[in-house]
Amino acid sequence: MARRARLAGQGVAIGLVALLFILLAWSLLTDDGGSLAAQANRGDRPPAPDFALERLDENGELQLSSLRGKAVVVNFWASWCQPCKEEAPFLEGIWRDHGSRGLVVVGLDSKDFRADARRFADRFGLTFPLVYDGPGDLTSSYGVTGFPETFVIDREGRVVEAFAGAVDGDDVRERFEAAVEQALET
Amino acid sequence: MRLVAAACVLGAIAAGAAAAAPPNAADLEAELVCPVCETTLDQSTAPVAERMKTFIRVRIAAGDSEDEIKDALVAQFGPGVLAEPPGGGFGLLAWLLPLVGLVAGAIAVGLLVRAWSRRAPPAEPSGEQLDAELERLVDDELARFDG
Numbered sequence: 001m002a003r004r005a006r007l008a009g010q011g012v013a014i015g016l017v018a019l020l021f022i023l024l025a026w027s028l029l030t031d032d033g034g035s036l037a038a039q040a041n042r043g044d045r046p047p048a049p050d051f052a053l054e055r056l057d058e059n060g061e062l063q064l065s066s067l068r069g070k071a072v073v074v075n076f077w078a079s080w081c082q083p084c085k086e087e088a089p090f091l092e093g094i095w096r097d098h099g100s101r102g103l104v105v106v107g108l109d110s111k112d113f114r115a116d117a118r119r120f121a122d123r124f125g126l127t128f129p130l131v132y133d134g135p136g137d138l139t140s141s142y143g144v145t146g147f148p149e150t151f152v153i154d155r156e157g158r159v160v161e162a163f164a165g166a167v168d169g170d171d172v173r174e175r176f177e178a179a180v181e182q183a184l185e186t
Numbered sequence: 187m188r189l190v191a192a193a194c195v196l197g198a199i200a201a202g203a204a205a206a207a208p209p210n211a212a213d214l215e216a217e218l219v220c221p222v223c224e225t226t227l228d229q230s231t232a233p234v235a236e237r238m239k240t241f242i243r244v245r246i247a248a249g250d251s252e253d254e255i256k257d258a259l260v261a262q263f264g265p266g267v268l269a270e271p272p273g274g275g276f277g278l279l280a281w282l283l284p285l286v287g288l289v290a291g292a293i294a295v296g297l298l299v300r301a302w303s304r305r306a307p308p309a310e311p312s313g314e315q316l317d318a319e320l321e322r323l324v325d326d327e328l329a330r331f332d333g
Binding site for chain 1: 266
């Protein structure tokens with residue numbers, strides 16, 4: 001009886017180890033090669049995770065998939081983020097310059113107070129749509145590790161390029177505008 | 187009787203005073219989590235944590251209770267802002283699972299101890315099991331030794 005119990009215990013232990021190996025193998029085989037940003041910047045054009053979030057600039061919600069057919073710039077920001085302040089006027093300019101061609105800039109305020117976000121938008125005269133993700137749930141699905149981070153999405157809802165950190169400096173802005181052109185041309 | 191009545195009155199006054207006492211900012215900062223660095227506010231100097239600390243002080247000054255302040259922060263940042271999970275709904279699992287684990291562990295240990303004790307070798311025969319003849323011999327020897 002004791003021998004059978006010991007054998008059963010060993011069997012369970014071996015089974016658990018085998019299960020861990022299977023999980024490891026599965027995660028290696030299904031590895032998509034990194035975050036959404038890494039895939040996009042390799043040229044893979046992964047689909048942008050959809051979201052439906054409360055709007056800060058008006059009542060109601062905005063769903064990303066409702067913008068299908070337009071190029072979209074999704075900018076993760078927060079009012080307490082210093083580089084976001086430096087970047088905001090540039091994004092407003094992009095929205096004003098390319099809006100008539102079918103580009104929508106969506107400011108996605110995250111891990112922030114709504115009131116602070118609205119004050120930020122007023123201060124910088126932002127007129128593009130603003131949505132609110134207070135808990136920061138979308139940061140994980142987009143693989144965002146800091147603010148600001150910006151995703152350029154084509155008319156078919158695929159990420160053309162991702163920009164970690166502020167879109168500033170001539171080189172980065174040139175690359176950003178090229179990504180916007182690609183997204184508009186899709 | 188008068189003493190009992192006086193004690194009741196004093197107790198009620200003390201309870202009322204405790205209920206009316208404003209929440210303590212330091213206590214709240216230890217019970218709320220910074221959404222960026224995911225440590226409690228008292229451990230964080232992240233800009234959003236500093237902003238939340240200011241919010242707490244402003245709300246205390248405005249006369250909000252501890253629950254009202256926590257509810258306001260949950261409305262902004264979601265339930266993840268609470269260091270301790272809520273006592274109801276899905277959060278109840280976080281409280282119950284460790285207890286279930288403890289009970290299951292105690293039952294497993296009890297079963298193991300019981301199984302081991304059953305396998306233990308039989309105890310040595312005690313002196314009470316000596317037969318009558320042997321007992322008489324021992325008594326005789328002891329009597330001779332004493333004499």
